Amino acid sequence: MADPLLIYAELTQGAAGRTLKRSALEAATVARRLADAAGARVVALLPAPCPEGEAALFEHGVDEVRVAPASPAGRYLLEHEAPLLAAQVEALGPALVLVAASPAGKELSATLAGHTGRGLVADAVDLAPAPGGYEATKPVLAGKAVATVRVGAPAVVSLRPNAVPPAPAPRAPARAEVARPPAGDRVRLREVVPAAEKRRELTEADVIVSGGRGLGGPEHWGLILDLAQALGAAHGASRAVVDAGWRPHAEQVGQTGKTVSPKLYVACGISGAIQHLAGMSSSKVVVAVNKDPEAPIFRVADFGVVGDVHQVLPLFAQVAREFLGPA
Amino acid sequence: MTTPPLKTLVCLKRVVDTETRVRVAPDGREIDLAGVQFIIAPYDEMAVERALQLREAAGDGRVTVLTVGPEAATKELRSALAMGADDALHLVCDGRLDAAQTAALIAEAVRDRDLDLVLCGKQATDDDDAAVGPLLAAHLGWPCVAFAHALDVEGRTAVVRRELDGESEVLEVALPAVVTAQKGLAEPRYPGLKGIMAAKKKPLESRRAEPPAARTERVALALPPARGALRTVEPTAEGLRGLLTALRDEKKVL
Ligand SMILES: Cc1cc2nc3c(=O)[nH]c(=O)nc-3n(C[C@H](O)[C@H](O)[C@H](O)COP(=O)(O)OP(=O)(O)OC[C@H]3O[C@@H](n4cnc5c(N)ncnc54)[C@H](O)[C@@H]3O)c2cc1C
Numbered sequence: 210m211a212d213p214l215l216i217y218a219e220l221t222q223g224a225a226g227r228t229l230k231r232s233a234l235e236a237a238t239v240a241r242r243l244a245d246a247a248g249a250r251v252v253a254l255l256p257a258p259c260p261e262g263e264a265a266l267f268e269h270g271v272d273e274v275r276v277a278p279a280s281p282a283g284r285y286l287l288e289h290e291a292p293l294l295a296a297q298v299e300a301l302g303p304a305l306v307l308v309a310a311s312p313a314g315k316e317l318s319a320t321l322a323g324h325t326g327r328g329l330v331a332d333a334v335d336l337a338p339a340p341g342g343y344e345a346t347k348p349v350l351a352g353k354a355v356a357t358v359r360v361g362a363p364a365v366v367s368l369r370p371n372a373v374p375p376a377p378a379p380r381a382p383a384r385a386e387v388a389r390p391p392a393g394d395r396v397r398l399r400e401v402v403p404a405a406e407k408r409r410e411l412t413e414a415d416v417i418v419s420g421g422r423g424l425g426g427p428e429h430w431g432l433i434l435d436l437a438q439a440l441g442a443a444h445g446a447s448r449a450v451v452d453a454g455w456r457p458h459a460e461q462v463g464q465t466g467k468t469v470s471p472k473l474y475v476a477c478g479i480s481g482a483i484q485h486l487a488g489m490s491s492s493k494v495v496v497a498v499n500k501d502p503e504a505p506i507f508r509v510a511d512f513g514v515v516g517d518v519h520q521v522l523p524l525f526a527q528v529a530r531e532f533l534g535p536a
Numbered sequence: 537m538t539t540p541p542l543k544t545l546v547c548l549k550r551v552v553d554t555e556t557r558v559r560v561a562p563d564g565r566e567i568d569l570a571g572v573q574f575i576i577a578p579y580d581e582m583a584v585e586r587a588l589q590l591r592e593a594a595g596d597g598r599v600t601v602l603t604v605g606p607e608a609a610t611k612e613l614r615s616a617l618a619m620g621a622d623d624a625l626h627l628v629c630d631g632r633l634d635a636a637q638t639a640a641l642i643a644e645a646v647r648d649r650d651l652d653l654v655l656c657g658k659q660a661t662d663d664d665d666a667a668v669g670p671l672l673a674a675h676l677g678w679p680c681v682a683f684a685h686a687l688d689v690e691g692r693t694a695v696v697r698r699e700l701d702g703e704s705e706v707l708e709v710a711l712p713a714v715v716t717a718q719k720g721l722a723e724p725r726y727p728g729l730k731g732i733m734a735a736k737k738k739p740l741e742s743r744r745a746e747p748p749a750a751r752t753e754r755v756a757l758a759l760p761p762a763r764g765a766l767r768t769v770e771p772t773a774e775g776l777r778g779l780l781t782a783l784r785d786e787k788k789v790l
């Protein structure tokens with residue numbers, strides 16, 4: 210039988226409680242497809258108990274879930290997760306280790322590649338079998354180009370969240386409990402500061418409503434929050450807005466902020482500077498609301514609303530609530 | 537608490553200017569470099585700045601900058617020296633290297649140096665891997681914290697802030713360690729004329745480096761698929777309802 214494929218199933222942590230990230234199901238979907246082509250099994254490592262997460266993994270093509278006890282820190286810490294993942298890699302000898310290209314996942318996958326000498330492709334948006342290994346596509350130059358990269362097996366690949374839709378492929382559950390190897394203590398958690406308001410993680414959101422300087426001031430941000438609520442969206446901001454102190458940096462989309470690839474990105478009062486586009490141009494569909502018909506954002510938008518955000522956004526939110534029902 | 541004097545290494549990469557209009561070279565794998573400007577990767581510049589600030593806070597210490605890259609990358613090292621770094625190490629290597637090759641070369645070159653801290657950018661803005669920092673830490677056997685938006689040093693401990701899943705965590709990391717710079721870490725200074733003059737006399741060691749075999753190969757580079765034509769939506773209830781219908785039923789994104 211071919212070497213198995215291993216996914217690291219990332220969990221959310223902290224105040225939000227422990228739930229399986231959708232990116233884990235995306236990884237499971239990609240792994241299932243590759244495993245079917247190779248006649249291999251898909252094994253998922255769950256870094257803490259999460260019964261609903263386990264069930265979802267079995268629904269999405271995972272043959273076996275290996276569950277570890279929660280880390281002593283109670284949340285992701287590279288010092289704890291890297292030895293845990295390395296021990297399972299050692300035990301299973303997988304042809305491929307697939308991790309989400311979240312901040313934690315990028316750090317973890319690169320560390321694993323460093324420790325094992327496996328080839329690494331970071332931030333892939335697609336993955337296919339190739340002679341002796343895999344062929345990945347990944348955005349480079351802030352999404353201004355797409356590279357095709359071959360990597361020999363055994364490999365480590367991080368997969369950009371939202372790039373591949375999870376596909377159901379139910380499997381008979383097989384579950385094992387695994388131990389946590391002793392972890393280093395060189396990194397310790399001093400403090401966790403929860404976000405001021407409950408925020409949906411931008412990089413994993415399906416729909417994002419972002420605002421720019423065109424909103425006119427922080428006192429008008431309610432327009433963005435309200436539209437986001439009506440669309441069930443996360444909310445982001447341009448750098449101009451963050452630099453002006455209207456919004457926290459964690460919400461910034463762009464070259465020096467977050468790279469997002471939602472299904473739908475709604476840019477409101479954002480001009481569409483190249484550095485902003487760098488963070489959102491891989492969105493599936495872009496809607497722009499801007500009073501200037503010449504604004505560069507319209508060049509990357511699929512739908513354009515020329516108008517004043519102060520009139521358009523409340524109307525948009527109202528129509529969306531009627532159309533979609535209360536979010 | 538006072539900042540102790542540190543021996544810091546900052547890894548920086550020569551990358552194409554982020555404003556560059558990308559064209560694919562005739563080989564179909566790399567970008568066409570004709571007329572392209574190069575810069576220090578933006579996050580690496582932030583890392584240099586924070587290293588300099590820590591040295592200034594301590595009133596002592598040493599900031600070494602390192603790059604792996606072609607002869608021409610001397611220019612970026614000189615820019616970092618002009619910002620205020622003390623000395624530079626250039627591992628001269630032509631052609632494409634992947635993150636693992638780069639990290640292996642850096643690890644080999646610095647393993648025997650007496651260092652307290654290695655800073656990298658969170659990612660080089662060409663291949664966007666965000667991998668060299670953690671790879672390097674793995675090679676050196678040091679702890680690593682990626683995506684730091686604040687970094688201070690207290691005694692033998694680095695205190696690092698970063699954001700994970702929308703929460704901000706404060707981590708204490710035993711030195712020596714590798715930390716990668718996220719936006720917010722520091723705003724890079726512009727080198728003054730004095731800095732530029734001084735940089736010419738600062739030590740810059742340059743030596744050829746032989747990378748280990750690559751485990752990855754870039755086989756193609758393409759421009760992203762163009763978007764379809766823009767559809768205009770009237771800013772009325774009717775227009776917006778039409779938009780929502782198209783988003784849900786045609787594009788299937790709602
Ligand atoms: C190194 C570097 C890195 C950068 N990184 C980023 C980054 O990560 N993210 C980022 O976003 N930017 C980044 N920038 C900044 C970028 O260049 C732009 O300055 C910024 O994106 C502009 O923000 P904006 O679109 O909100 O503001 P503006 O450019 O001021 O645009 C405001 C827009 O709102 C429209 N408008 C005004 N009033 C209204 C109204 N009442 N109704 C409707 N529309 C209205 C205007 O027509 C205009 O198009 C970076 C710049 C540099 C140099």
Ligand SMILES: Nc1ncnc2c1ncn2[C@@H]1O[C@H](COP(=O)(O)O)[C@@H](O)[C@H]1O
Pocket residue numbers: 547548549550577579580602603604605635638655656657658659660661663664665666667668669
């Ligand atoms: N060729 C290089 N020379 C020196 N440092 C590098 C090089 N490539 C990457 N780095 C460092 O590693 C960081 C992450 O790069 P990457 O993994 O390529 O995204 C960069 O921000 C640099 O600090």
